[in-house]
Amino acid sequence: MNSQTNSLSTQDIGQTTLPGFDNPVFDATTIFRTVLDAMSHPGTVIETPLTCKSPSKLNSSAASVLLALADMDTTVWLSPETECSNVSDYLRFHTGCSLTQNAKHCDFAVLNGMEGPDQIADLPIGTAENPDRSATLIIAVDHFNSEKKAVLSGPGIKTTSELSPSPLNSKLWGWMKDNRNYFPCGIDVIFASPTHICALPRSSEMDI
Amino acid sequence: MSQNTTASSYNYAYLDEQTKRMIRRALLKAVAIPGYQVPFAGREMPMPYGWGTGGVQVTATVIGPSDTLKVIDQGSDDTTNAVSIRQFFEKTADINTTEKTKDATVIQTRHRIPEETLTEGQILVYQVPIPEPLRFLEPRETETRKMHALEEYGLMHVKLYEDISRHGHIATTYAYPVKVNGRYVMDPSPTPKFDNPKMDNCAALQLFGAGREKRIYAIPPYTKVQSLDFEDHPFEIQSWDQDCALCGSTDSFLDEVILDDKGNRMFVCSDSDYCQSRQDNSMSPSVEHTLSQASQMQSVNSEASK
Numbered sequence A: 001m002n003s004q005t006n007s008l009s010t011q012d013i014g015q016t017t018l019p020g021f022d023n024p025v026f027d028a029t030t031i032f033r034t035v036l037d038a039m040s041h042p043g044t045v046i047e048t049p050l051t052c053k054s055p056s057k058l059n060s061s062a063a064s065v066l067l068a069l070a071d072m073d074t075t076v077w078l079s080p081e082t083e084c085s086n087v088s089d090y091l092r093f094h095t096g097c098s099l100t101q102n103a104k105h106c107d108f109a110v111l112n113g114m115e116g117p118d119q120i121a122d123l124p125i126g127t128a129e130n131p132d133r134s135a136t137l138i139i140a141v142d143h144f145n146s147e148k149k150a151v152l153s154g155p156g157i158k159t160t161s162e163l164s165p166s167p168l169n170s171k172l173w174g175w176m177k178d179n180r181n182y183f184p185c186g187i188d189v190i191f192a193s194p195t196h197i198c199a200l201p202r203s204s205e206m207d208i
Numbered sequence B: 001m002s003q004n005t006t007a008s009s010y011n012y013a014y015l016d017e018q019t020k021r022m023i024r025r026a027l028l029k030a031v032a033i034p035g036y037q038v039p040f041a042g043r044e045m046p047m048p049y050g051w052g053t054g055g056v057q058v059t060a061t062v063i064g065p066s067d068t069l070k071v072i073d074q075g076s077d078d079t080t081n082a083v084s085i086r087q088f089f090e091k092t093a094d095i096n097t098t099e100k101t102k103d104a105t106v107i108q109t110r111h112r113i114p115e116e117t118l119t120e121g122q123i124l125v126y127q128v129p130i131p132e133p134l135r136f137l138e139p140r141e142t143e144t145r146k147m148h149a150l151e152e153y154g155l156m157h158v159k160l161y162e163d164i165s166r167h168g169h170i171a172t173t174y175a176y177p178v179k180v181n182g183r184y185v186m187d188p189s190p191t192p193k194f195d196n197p198k199m200d201n202c203a204a205l206q207l208f209g210a211g212r213e214k215r216i217y218a219i220p221p222y223t224k225v226q227s228l229d230f231e232d233h234p235f236e237i238q239s240w241d242q243d244c245a246l247c248g249s250t251d252s253f254l255d256e257v258i259l260d261d262k263g264n265r266m267f268v269c270s271d272s273d274y275c276q277s278r279q280d281n282s283m284s285p286s287v288e289h290t291l292s293q294a295s296q297m298q299s300v301n302s303e304a305s306k
């Protein structure tokens, strides 16, 4: 692309030259369907159908979810652990989203699984009349084989399912259980390992 | 026309990518809050509202080249509406289409849920004209929003009970209100109440799109969907004295077909694919009759041998 016709030149965005989706239209659809599938089947671990080269603090699955869903109409908040110019430049360049320091005003939030719930205490959970005005939280983890497991039930789950993202700050388990108490308000969580995703919508009941 | 037509790039499935992302975000919220109506900024579609623009926008947003689409209207794949929508997606999304319920990954529907049990991985997209079940009780959106927030559904029960006092039974037969996962009262779109039980604990994902009112709502798989009723007047589905005149089905939703001006009529399955596959699979009546006689004899024999 000619930098003169693009408001964001390579210089403006630092060293970010990582590519986004190979095929923006079809890759976005594929990733959306994976997230929709995950959100419709809480606790089910689903392989991310494609990989993208992403900054080191944002794994490939987490990056692909944001590439598919974030754009100039959305605001993204990055936690202290994931916030860095590589990540913000990457997201700004590929999605056009705004980044905010203020967790109260975001549509998407990104957290590293090792961080604690204090960081996400301010995320919007929606209101009784508009519970959809809430943040979607993407939590980056390494895998889904944690020894600690939560048992989920509720919409999307035939009997029960298990949730075992790892590594995860031990205080996040309690935060997730509390999140259900605000229903229909609340935060929807998408766990993203480098190769898989798994969702925990606000509707899931959780036994730890 | 919309601004999209001036874009130099070809829009897969008609919608531009920004609109799709906006609808996708709304769909994910809808799945996370079963039965709650998520507002979205709908786009004008190249067809009139009565043609199911809400459903079309949802389908256009979820569909990809590996999908197989089925479109039904009143249970039939062959009505003008169903054919137009199917052709629209064949043209704009380059997808395969089918009339077979079991072969479809995405089914867009108006007024019916297929008779064949839907399976895991399928997505059923409903075209919804009026998404708000409380609208006829309260015209103001600000008020209905409050009523949902406070779970103030007493008036809805009063309305159904008025049916009972007037008709001796609940007379509502279409768009019969349901409660989703014990929380939100939801309009199941103008499907017959016959189909309500199919929504309950369904393995498929159910998505609802209202184009004019710009609302999206959803029922995730395996979600409890209860038709509102009363202890002394439990919910009941329609039933017919006749069987389907074409396939003999005793448990499908039947349409009355007028045969001539002398008042002759017959009842046939509203779900054309279901009816056709039953006709294809069934043996000729005489063979069936013989077999059933044979099996009766066998059971008599086995009784005798005990």
Ligand SMILES: [Zn+2]
Pocket (backbone or CB within 6 Å): B244, B245, B246, B247, B248, B249, B268, B269, B274, B275, B276, B278
């Ligand atoms: Zn039939």
